[in-house]
Amino acid sequence: MFRAFPVRYIKHTRTLATHAAPTSTRSGNSVTRHNWKKDEIQQIYDTPLLDLVFRAASVHRQHHDPTKIQLCTLMNIKTGGCSEDCSYCSQSSRYATPTKASRLVDIEPVLEAARKAKENGSTRFCMGAAWRDLAGRKRGFERILEMVREVRGMGMEVCTTLGMLSPEQARQLKEAGLTAYNHNLDTSREFYPQVITTRSYDDRLETISAVRDAGISVCSGGILGLGESDSDRVGLIYEVANMPEHPESFPVNALVPIPGTPLEGNDPVSVHILIRTIATARVAMPATIIRLAAGRNTLDETDQAMCFMAGANAVFTGEQMLTTPCSPWDEDKAMMGRWGLDGMRSFEQVGVAKKEAARLEQAEIRQTTKSANLIEPAL
Numbered sequence: 549m550f551r552a553f554p555v556r557y558i559k560h561t562r563t564l565a566t567h568a569a570p571t572s573t574r575s576g577n578s579v580t581r582h583n584w585k586k587d588e589i590q591q592i593y594d595t596p597l598l599d600l601v602f603r604a605a606s607v608h609r610q611h612h613d614p615t616k617i618q619l620c621t622l623m624n625i626k627t628g629g630c631s632e633d634c635s636y637c638s639q640s641s642r643y644a645t646p647t648k649a650s651r652l653v654d655i656e657p658v659l660e661a662a663r664k665a666k667e668n669g670s671t672r673f674c675m676g677a678a679w680r681d682l683a684g685r686k687r688g689f690e691r692i693l694e695m696v697r698e699v700r701g702m703g704m705e706v707c708t709t710l711g712m713l714s715p716e717q718a719r720q721l722k723e724a725g726l727t728a729y730n731h732n733l734d735t736s737r738e739f740y741p742q743v744i745t746t747r748s749y750d751d752r753l754e755t756i757s758a759v760r761d762a763g764i765s766v767c768s769g770g771i772l773g774l775g776e777s778d779s780d781r782v783g784l785i786y787e788v789a790n791m792p793e794h795p796e797s798f799p800v801n802a803l804v805p806i807p808g809t810p811l812e813g814n815d816p817v818s819v820h821i822l823i824r825t826i827a828t829a830r831v832a833m834p835a836t837i838i839r840l841a842a843g844r845n846t847l848d849e850t851d852q853a854m855c856f857m858a859g860a861n862a863v864f865t866g867e868q869m870l871t872t873p874c875s876p877w878d879e880d881k882a883m884m885g886r887w888g889l890d891g892m893r894s895f896e897q898v899g900v901a902k903k904e905a906a907r908l909e910q911a912e913i914r915q916t917t918k919s920a921n922l923i924e925p926a927l
């Protein structure tokens with residue numbers, strides 16, 4: 549089934565990989581731009597909320613099937629003990645939180661979790677490890693590459709979040725079959741130093757470039773409720789919407805304050821801000837999948853439906869997020885049924901399908917070259 553991608557995707561991917569990024573492309577009546585000014589995005593963000601939702605819903609319908617929601621399941625494959633100081637995170641070793649550090653899990657429990665996720669309708673499986681980067685983790689990285697190969701072999705989209713990546717590590721992950729890599733910008737460039745000090749905004753952008761250059765789909769979004777202002781939420785969207793390619797996925801998290809972290813006392817973000825941010829991101833990045841991530845379980849069903857109307861079209865579902873609660877599959881399926889929503893198939897998003905087609909083509913070229921080299925000495 550993995551070889552069934554239409555040839556036109558492969559050709560298009562080659563074009564994308566070799567030309568300079570356009571400042572805009574047209575699809576239907578809506579234009580995809582990469583040259584946004586911050587005040588243009590601010591203007592969209594400041595639109596009266598129901599008008600903004602209506603506009604976002606119209607853009608959404610030009611680029612996506614509005615009845616489809618991508619179901620993803622997340623697994624923490626290495627918990628806690630992280631050297632970074634992200635002030636929202638229970639996995640940082642700098643804070644006294646309820647999260648206990650553990651070693652990288654074995655392959656089999658991961659495959660079991662992925663099988664269960666697939667049986668329950670999830671088409672993307674994401675694995676997260678609490679690390680700054682992969683330096684000095686050669687054997688762990690090899691195990692993760694094997695996890696990627698195996699989960700991809702089940703026909704699922706596979707995503708990892710492993711901290712900072714080098715171009716070579718990104719290349720190896722792509723070759724193993726990685727569909728997407730998550731590396732959030734979290735917030736605006738201006739507010740970022742108040743949230744994290746152990747790695748810079750530019751470090752994050754560098755990892756995102758390495759991922760994109762390796763042909764892996766980028767998943768990069770933010771967290772609301774960190775204490776940021778409206779202009780910081782606009783600043784985050786401005787950063788991702790002006791990337792040479794929009795991230796294929798933009799996760800929107802609502803902070804779940806964790807006891808022991810510096811942000812434990814933060815007020816919850818209002819649903820109006822959540823919806824406004826989703827809708828603005830939808831208008832600025834029409835083809836991106838917008839992912840309702842941490843904190844979704846605190847929203848009631850009507851609020852979630854409003855997020856879907858505003859352009860969100862993916863959720864994490866299953867037993868657990870990395871360290872916070874998740875809505876279970878049966879509840880999500882029942883909710884989706886009530887609102888006329890259905891799960892997305894694997895590789896339904898065109899941008900993600902193109903990148904996978906390019907990977908398969910490369911794998912075939914490598915295989916043909918290897919076979920030719922084997923035959924040659926016998927001639």
Ligand code: SF4
Nearest residue numbers: 630632634637640678
């Ligand atoms: S968010 Fe990631 S990098 Fe930051 S402390 Fe938590 S696990 Fe470490």
